[in-house]
Amino acid sequence: MSEIIAETLKQVLSKMLVTKIIHVDFQAKPLHGGTLGHVQLVTGNAETADGGKLPFKIVSKTQTKWERYSDPDSWRREYDFYQSNFGALFSESFRWPECYHVEMNEEENETQIWMEYIDGISGLDLTGDMYERAAEELGRFQGKLYAEQPAFLQNLTNLSNVEYMKNFYLHYRSWKRVYDYIRSDDCEIPKHLCKMLIDVDENADEILNRIEKLPIVLCHRDFWVTNIIYSDGNMIIIDWDTAGWGYLGEDLASLIADEADTEHMVEYYRRCIPAYYKGFSEYADISPITDNCVYEMILLMFGYRLVEWYMDAGSGNKLQETDDERTLHIDTLQKIYEMRIEQ
Template identity: 85%
Template sequence: MSEIKAETLTEVISKMLGTTIISVDFQSKPLQGGTLGDVQLVTGHATTSAGVELPYKIVSKTQKKFERYGDPDSWRREYDFYKSNFGALFSESFRWPECYHAEMNDEQNETQIWMEYIDGISGLDLTGDMYERVAEELGRFQGKLYAEQPVVLQNLTNLSKVDYMKNFYLHYRSWNRVYDYIRSEDCEIPKHLCKMLIDIDENADEIFNRLEKLPIVLCHRDFWVTNIFYSKGKTIIIDWDTTGWGYLGEDMASLIADEADVEDMVEYYRRCIPAYYKGFSEYTDISHITDNCVYELILLMFGYRLVEWYMDAGSGNKLQESDDERTLHLSTLQKINEIGNAR
């Protein structure tokens, strides 16, 4: 757990509360997530120069340098964004958490960001109506940036590349452990699901030819339910460290398939894709796009990952948990298959 300095915290809380703070007390606890970073909820009371005691909540996120495959500078991307004017691109209804302080420790190769605590509905507590609203807001955000090409966005140098998703898929496809497994006699995944994955491999060149005709938009690239908060009719998105250029619909693939509500995946696909296009179309005419490729994006981005997770769950020591996880991953693949059949 990263050290919290009272001097820094006093400065940060002064900015957050908009008044001079002379002292603070605090407690901290880890927040869910933060797989690659140390994310803490810091709470306590702050005393103003007038002697008034005020409660506060704030999030501290410390990120040490690491190298993500194909995206080596992602570890510092949120810091770079918060130090830029990236925040000006958001609207009141679709935004990120406000940042009160961001600093870089060059000696230790780590960043620390102090940001707004978001108290909203997230994860699998999101309802279908919320999914649909989030999809429309995302489309509106991406459509506006695509149409206007703001200078702020053009000046950002630390963005993941448009071929990141393709390279990620090709990296997985070249991994014999998963590639050979779905083609082996010993594979325990139902044959029709293996065929679904093999068909994507065999048609990958043609699929990427179609994808490359889609608009290139700014993608969050980690747009799954635990990074989405819905609060008072507004959408707040956290964890922007994988953000970069990608294909129209990439983030929708994550919203639908990345550890989502399996039972409602088909329904959410049916509702969210039109909502996403509706939001995007407010700024850019995309009526000529007849194939959104989201089904293919789902398989390219998550097909082999689900196979890996299924195989890893089978090697667990806790038998019941392993069985439950394997069932979940198979169910997800089955729902993807149903999406493909229903298109």
């Protein structure tokens, strides 16, 4: 693994294992996730100065510069966070992986982060109770920061903008490929689902005005099941490169709808919103809020994306795989439709 320098690994492990490491034998394998970065699990044995051998597991994440729409500095955000006092914001029950070493290669515009490997439950293996716990801990985390307003957080320069969700939606809405498709006679998405999305477009100004009255909180902005790890009763959240200011409930929309467990999606919607508000209300009074807008946020953030995924389903794949993908996206839209009953 050419990008790993043995000297750096020895320094990293010396810090992680709290003893001087003089030699390492290691192997690396790619980890799932890290769509926009190169994430690897590095394992092996470290030799200490007194001749002992210690097994280790550590994660190496390399991120090369790229520009996300309306958020050009997101590629280096985790590096900036780990260089700051951001970690002090967390609790034992809701935190990110501990970092042991960060590097910035200015010439290559590339960051490398060495961090704790978390062994736990993630993705669609999360249970309903774990979803609910994640929602409550998220609310508690955001409520505490909203109430305390730590000064250093206000001074962080590399945070995504509060308008990110709005700009994301307007960007998709201006894309004629998806906008025209749900309005065309050739559209194969059920008409009641198309109407649901068209209604959002027709009422977008009023919806956005309601959302913009909600409290502004620190959002993860990629708070979906693959970035949530349940370990020993705690929630460890990875991939903070989209984090920034957003609205109360914005992360909850991702938890419920981003590549969702469609079978339980409506149930999780019903369970997670009260849990989230319970956590948040431990620190801040939310009684004046009569409309949480989570349903509308789900439609703004994922409505047109699901249309795009449906249209792109099965590119180069077998027919059956194409049908399965399209069915999944239709099922997700249908579950969002059914959430209206829960309003």
